[in-house]
Amino acid sequence: MSSLANTTERSIRMGKLSNKTAVITGGSSGIGLATAKKFVAEGATVYITGRREEELAKAQAEIGGDVVAVQGDIANLADLDLLWAQVKQERGSVDIIVTNAGIAEAASLPAATPAHFDKTFAINARGTFFTVQKALPLLNEGGSIVLISGVGHMLGWPDFPAYSASKAAVRSFARSWAAELMGRRIRVNSVSPGPIETPILDRLYAGDSDPEAVRAGLVSTVPMGRMGGANEIASAILFLASSDSSFITGTDMAVDGGTTQL
Incomplete structure (x- = not known):
């Protein structure tokens, strides 16, 4: 095989996240699961977290490849200590964090x-x-942090004031941390999904007497006329996590079918 062919074969095998270590919280379903699949396909070693052991095990099997499941609740600081202790012991450092x-x-x-x-x-x-x-x-110089916010921080949503305010805080973190971590060349950005077909949305429908009407109402707010998919959000996260977005930090990317822009 010629040297050119060898080089081509190596470039095919190398993904956008080759030799990177990534941690994705909430990685057992929806956007987190879709993101983990993309990261592994691009060569990363991925740690996923979640509160439910059975769902985590299913997700790990579904993702395949170089993925580690760590049970824990991000609201529990002791669980976070255990997560990062495991990452330190097994990998030594981390390159990408996705707070999903x-x-x-x-x-x-x-x-x-x-x-x-x-x-x-x-x-x-x-x-x-x-x-x-x-x-x-543990975060390596030149790393990337992607925070998952939501379009609620830009819109006045009846019945969701606490949720929307919490997502506004996340968007604010992206700005503050991008400035604070600039000296370490760590980029921090947020992604704001619009209405997305995920289990978290299904749980919202569950308590409604007419879930299809709720779904139709959500779709009516989207200029593109449909719900988004978890893979579409995962693609935006991959972009911000990789060197493709090397000149982007502190920004919020609305992936919402035009909901907040049109």
Whole structure:
């Protein structure tokens, strides 16, 4: 085989994330699962987290390749310590962090309880904050952090004030951390998905008397006239995690079919 052919074969085998270590919270379903699949296909060693052991095991088997499942709740700081201790022991460092774990529960301003508010912020905002803070000693220079926000931080959504505010906090983290970590050449960006076909959305429908009407109402808000897919969000995350986006930091990428832009 000629040297040119050898070079070509090596370039085919090398993915965008070859030799990288990535951690994806909430990686057992939906956007996190789709992202883990893409990262592994691009050559990364991927750690996925989730609260439910059975779902994690299924996801690990479905992803295949170089993936490690770590059970834990990002709202629990002890679980985060165990996650990063395992990554340190097995890999030594991390290159990419995707903070995908989150919840979306409806509660209007009059109906919202302190328990609802605290749970929403504990996972979406506090969990995201400490996931990254505890990873900093392991995060390689030139790394990438991708935070999953949501279009709720740009829109006035009735019944979701706590959720939307928690996602606004995540978007703010991207700006602050991008500035703070610039000296280490660590890029920080956020992705704001619009209505996406994922299990978290199905759980929202479950308590409604007419889930199809709710779905149709969501679709009606999207200029492209359809729901998005988890793979479409995962593609945006891969772009921001890889060197393809080497001149992008502090930004928020709306992947929403034009919902917030048109």
